[in-house]
Amino acid sequence: MSFNIPRGTQDILPGESERWQYVEQIARDTCAAFQYKEIRTPIFEHTELFARGVGESTDIVQKEMYTFEDKKGRSITLRPEGTASTVRSYVENKLFAQPAQPTKLYYIGPMFRYERPQTGRYRQFYQFGIEAIGSKDPAIDAEVISLAMSVYEKAGLSNLKLVINSLGDKESRADYREALVKHFEPRIDEFCHDCQTRLHQNPLRILDCKKDRDHELMATAPSIQDYLNDESRTYFEKVKQYLTDIGVEYVVDPNLVRGLDYYNHTAFEIMSNAEGFGAITTLAGGGRYDGLVEGIGGPESPGIGFAMSIERFLSAIDAEGIDLPLQDGIDLYIAALGDDAKDYAVSLLNRLRKEGISSEMDYTGKKLKGQFKAADRLKAKFIAVLGEDELAQHIVNVKDTTTGEQIEVKLDELIQMMKAHKKA
Known part of the structure; x- marks a missing residue:
């Protein structure tokens, strides 16, 4: 169903x-x-x-x-x-x-x-x-x-x-209501059922009618300005x-x-x-x-x-063709290779997010190429590649997707580096 x-x-x-x-x-x-x-x-x-x-x-x-x-x-x-x-x-x-x-x-x-x-x-x-x-x-x-x-x-x-x-x-509206009733009442049967009902309930609403807006009495109806x-x-x-x-x-x-x-x-x-x-x-x-x-x-x-x-x-x-200046993309995508690197990335991702760094990683078992495509779809400003070798050396390779520049960063310095880039 x-x-x-x-x-x-x-x-x-x-x-x-x-x-x-x-x-x-x-x-x-x-x-x-x-x-x-x-x-x-x-x-x-x-x-x-x-x-x-x-x-x-x-x-x-x-x-x-x-x-x-x-x-x-x-x-x-x-x-x-x-x-x-x-x-x-x-x-x-x-x-x-x-x-x-x-x-x-x-x-x-x-x-x-x-x-x-x-x-x-x-x-x-x-x-x-x-x-x-x-x-x-x-x-x-x-x-x-x-x-x-x-x-x-x-x-x-x-x-x-x-x-x-x-x-x-209240006084002006009362006088105007009376004038509208006198204006519409002789021919109210030419109007829709709603307008006929409104005549004595609230005749001002007749002027707001979409069905009868082209009726000739609409054009000649009294103006509220004359009754203020x-x-x-x-x-x-x-x-x-x-x-x-x-x-x-x-x-x-x-x-x-x-x-x-x-x-x-x-x-x-x-x-x-x-x-x-x-x-x-x-x-x-x-x-x-x-x-x-x-x-x-x-x-x-x-x-x-x-x-x-x-x-x-x-x-x-x-x-009007206005493009709203929405925040586009994320700050960092972590591409992890290997079980140990993934386990570390889960903890690292959590620490990044707590520091206000919008970041993401793969949860579906993608290969490195697939993770790069995911980072591209998310419009990540940086991609951090973390494999078993990098983990052993306590480093991570970070790519700036705007310039293509790639640098090696110590794992315990990654968060500070990303915070500095957000402020820049």
């Missing part, structure tokens, strides 16, 4: 996993510079958390969640996104009581959504995201956006487009000012609404303009979610965050 990987998932194999580690390290290093600390939450949570936190009217909650009952009949869901879990932890662990505010957190890990798999989109996918909770200063909005742009730029991406919008405060009250308009102007001050270019798109119910005020997406990247250009998205913390039982704590797909991050790197 053979087994295949479940549809919508992927194996990330050696050779590819190093690329993942590289971009994840960029994200971690950037967060360290911006003073965001890592949080690790469970892969599954109580279903009600996502229903309340993400929003009952979202496609995620209605169609895409992996939900099951545990052995005691409790409804459990694999996390479809990271914000709700992070906010739940913020409330449960009383992070709002810590003296340093806002609370600045980041996460990296797998998320799960049951949707149609396609290029760059999986049912198990990986996200890097951040949350800044406890400040309603528009400067933190600019910081969050800047952090996201910095991660992409540090990886060498240049064909980027930042799109921003304001969804306004003075406070919301002032807030958005300040965000734009800060982005300009720190040199982050942006485009305002009044139709950008994002797909989750908890957003208000600032919303944004970062897209790739790279040729051949694909029809779905969004790399990351986020926004402000004032009210979410209170909605799941916490004190008033305004917040803002974003999430980016690691898969799409790597696809954008490929689309």
Whole structure:
């Protein structure tokens, strides 16, 4: 009996996993510079958390969640996104009581959504995201956006487009919702079933519909910009000012609404303009979610965050033809000849590795020629040949594969020689 990987998932194999580690390290290093600390939450949570936190009217909650009952009949869901879990932890662990505010957190890990798999989109996918909770200063909005742009730029991406919008405060959104209902209601029967359901649940989601995006009413729909009250308009102007001050270019798109119910005020997406990247250009998205913390039982704590797909991050790197500067090859390969030499090589290999020298030897009984081929495949910088004669003389012949130079080194000096070459 053979087994295949479940549809919508992927194996990330050696050779590819190093690329993942590289971009994840960029994200971690950037967060360290911006003073965001890592949080690790469970892969599954109580279903009600996502229903309340993400929003009952979202496609995620209605169609895409992996939900099951545990052995005691409790409804459990694999996390479809990271914000709700992070906010739940913020409330449960009383992070709002810590003296340093806002609370600045980041996460990296797998998320799960049951949707149609396609290029760059999986049912198990990986996200890097951040949350800044406890400040309603528009400067933190600019910081969050800047952090996201910095991660992409540090990886060498240049064909980027930042799109921003304001969804306004509670009052502005209420007026805008009413205007959208009036606009779409007379002809809502011409729209898909989802849009008909959204009309009174969350009419802003109609603007995000992929099926009806070419309907003529979409082009003539009211703009949120026309319904922002003075406070919301002032807030958005300040965000734009800060982005300009720190040199982050942006485009305002009044139709950008994002797909989750908890957003208000600032919303944004970062897209790739790279040729051949694909029809779905969004790399990351986020926004402000004032009210979410209170909605799941916490004190008033305004917040803002974003999430980016690691898969799409790597696809954008490929689309721009960027070669990541990955560590290539190992430091040393030990080619041992004879039983005694092999026994000594096992001990020597262990000592080399403990000193931080990446090294390898043969475990399959290859002849010397085969061991040299193995060293070549591993891109070893040096090859140490150890036979019975060398062992008796306490020496080893070391070849520099870059120059072809071969020298004789005392066995008890090999580790120091290799450490010196690593520092050079």
